[in-house]
Amino acid sequence: MVRRTLRKCFDRRAVSQVISAVILTGAAIALSMAVLAWATSRSFDYTKDYGEVTDSEIARLKERLTVECVFYDRSSGNISIYLLNCGGIDNVKIQSVHLKSNTWQTFSSLSLKFLNGTTIPDQDLDRGEEGYVVLFLSNTLETGVYYCIRIVTERGSLFDSGFVA
Amino acid sequence: MIRGLLPRKTRFGSSKGISTVVGTIFLVLAVFTISTSIFLYTLTQNMLYNQAVKESHQLDLDRFSERIVAYNTNYSVPQAGKVEVKVIISNQGPLSAQIITAWVTWTYGNDRKYGSQTLNINLNPGDTVTPTIEVTVPGVLPAGVFNGWLVTARGNLVALEEKKVIVTASVAYGVGSIMMDLYNFRYYKYKSGTSNVLDKYPQGTVSFYIPSSDPVAFGVTLTNFDEHQRMITLDPNSLLWVIVPVSDVPHSVWWYIVNVYPNGTIAPRYSSVSLKYGEPTLIIFASSSCLTFTQQRKMRSGEPAAVNLLLHGTIGDELYGQNIPFVSLYFN
Numbered sequence: 001m002v003r004r005t006l007r008k009c010f011d012r013r014a015v016s017q018v019i020s021a022v023i024l025t026g027a028a029i030a031l032s033m034a035v036l037a038w039a040t041s042r043s044f045d046y047t048k049d050y051g052e053v054t055d056s057e058i059a060r061l062k063e064r065l066t067v068e069c070v071f072y073d074r075s076s077g078n079i080s081i082y083l084l085n086c087g088g089i090d091n092v093k094i095q096s097v098h099l100k101s102n103t104w105q106t107f108s109s110l111s112l113k114f115l116n117g118t119t120i121p122d123q124d125l126d127r128g129e130e131g132y133v134v135l136f137l138s139n140t141l142e143t144g145v146y147y148c149i150r151i152v153t154e155r156g157s158l159f160d161s162g163f164v165a
Numbered sequence: 166m167i168r169g170l171l172p173r174k175t176r177f178g179s180s181k182g183i184s185t186v187v188g189t190i191f192l193v194l195a196v197f198t199i200s201t202s203i204f205l206y207t208l209t210q211n212m213l214y215n216q217a218v219k220e221s222h223q224l225d226l227d228r229f230s231e232r233i234v235a236y237n238t239n240y241s242v243p244q245a246g247k248v249e250v251k252v253i254i255s256n257q258g259p260l261s262a263q264i265i266t267a268w269v270t271w272t273y274g275n276d277r278k279y280g281s282q283t284l285n286i287n288l289n290p291g292d293t294v295t296p297t298i299e300v301t302v303p304g305v306l307p308a309g310v311f312n313g314w315l316v317t318a319r320g321n322l323v324a325l326e327e328k329k330v331i332v333t334a335s336v337a338y339g340v341g342s343i344m345m346d347l348y349n350f351r352y353y354k355y356k357s358g359t360s361n362v363l364d365k366y367p368q369g370t371v372s373f374y375i376p377s378s379d380p381v382a383f384g385v386t387l388t389n390f391d392e393h394q395r396m397i398t399l400d401p402n403s404l405l406w407v408i409v410p411v412s413d414v415p416h417s418v419w420w421y422i423v424n425v426y427p428n429g430t431i432a433p434r435y436s437s438v439s440l441k442y443g444e445p446t447l448i449i450f451a452s453s454s455c456l457t458f459t460q461q462r463k464m465r466s467g468e469p470a471a472v473n474l475l476l477h478g479t480i481g482d483e484l485y486g487q488n489i490p491f492v493s494l495y496f497n
Binding site: 057064086 | 198203
């Protein structure tokens with residue numbers, strides 16, 4: 001009886017079973033946590049990318065620019081383009097303006113000014129704001145000919161207009 | 166060996182089973198949590214996008230629904246560099262509208278200028294207003310062609326429709342097809358040191374009191390109101406005749422028509438000037454001789470004088486001649 005009891009007390013085979021179960025469970029939990037963290041990170045990246053795409057699309061949808069006036073100064077050869085942000089979003093920045101004569105001429109790094117001639121500090125048009133840019137042409141335009149201009153915003157919207165030189 | 170292990174397994178259970186259950190629970194939780202969050206986020210973003218599309222369409226719809234008309238426009242130049250626009254603006258659309266800017270362009274020959282004025286005119290549906298808008302256009306003159314348009318807050322451009330008022334008495338048979346703008350009769354002095362360059366051209370000085378201390382030239386704004394809308398061309402015999410009511414010689418002096426370059430220099434030889442229908446045109450009279458330019462002499466001071474504008478040329482394919490009186494000058 002005593003011998004049997006002692007043998008049970010010092011039998012280590014059951015202990016090893018428990019330890020192995022704990023180790024396996026711990027490993028499973030650790031692995032699961034790692035997988036969860038990885039999956040969360042991936043889903044976060046996905047939602048972030050998706051959010052950025054939809055946000056930029058939404059912003060682009062709300063952009064509206066009206067060309068109020070295009071004036072070609074025959075003496076200086078410059079074109080002044082007057083714009084109004086009539087859309088539903090602020091911070092409309094002009095990335096480039098394209099002028100079509102025989103070929104397309106591109107003008108970038110344009111300085112946006114208020115109608116009174118002062119430079120707009122943040123170089124963008126908020127809702128209801130009016131401003132203008134000046135294109136400095138290297139060549140003169142033919143008098144009486146219709147020219148097309150295309151304004152491209154930083155969000156990727158295009159606005160077309162035209163004028164007679 | 167294997168058989169010896171079996172009872173123990175039965176007694177203590179499978180360790181692999183516990184970890185599988187735990188792993189499965191975690192996996193299910195992870196999949197559920199992540200997929201739910203992605204699904205909800207995607208749904209929210211799609212909703213926002215659809216909302217933006219709807220707003221964008223509404224923006225366009227409102228813009229297209231706007232119906233503003235501006236008519237009976239009358240341009241005048243009360244002072245140099247200022248254009249006064251009198252116009253009737255009516256909101257014929259179903260939406261309220263706001264006029265935020267007025268633009269005016271002025272063309273005179275090859276000279277083109279423009280200006281704008283910020284406004285704040287609010288119009289409810291059915292409203293009609295008759296504002297007087299003053300637009301700064303540097304260098305503008307009463308002569309020439311004016312065009313204008315308004316800009317609404319929604320980004321629509323509204324043309325200022327001009328109603329041409331023809332003074333019937335001025336163009337009836339027996340009076341002629343050319344109308345003179347009496348209130349913009351002007352004179353020019355010559356730039357100092359020159360005998361053929363007009364000072365302050367094309368503005369000049371609008372006055373009926375002419376200095377006699379210097380030689381002068383005259384500017385008259387003429388408009389062709391021919392009922393058949395034919396072109397009128399003025400030949401070199403057209404002149405401005407000043408008649409002085411004195412008995413001694415000279416009784417009168419006349420200034421022949423000349424061409425003037427944009428910088429104010431008078432062309433040495435006259436070439437025909439044409440008056441298009443309805444287009445006010447500034448005509449300069451400066452020469453003492455017909456066809457070629459010679460500066461006219463000074464006038465005597467302290468005398469009033471009548472002016473007759475003797476115009477010769479063609480109207481369409483026919484010969485034409487008209488005498489326009491009405492101006493009276495005083496040489497001081």
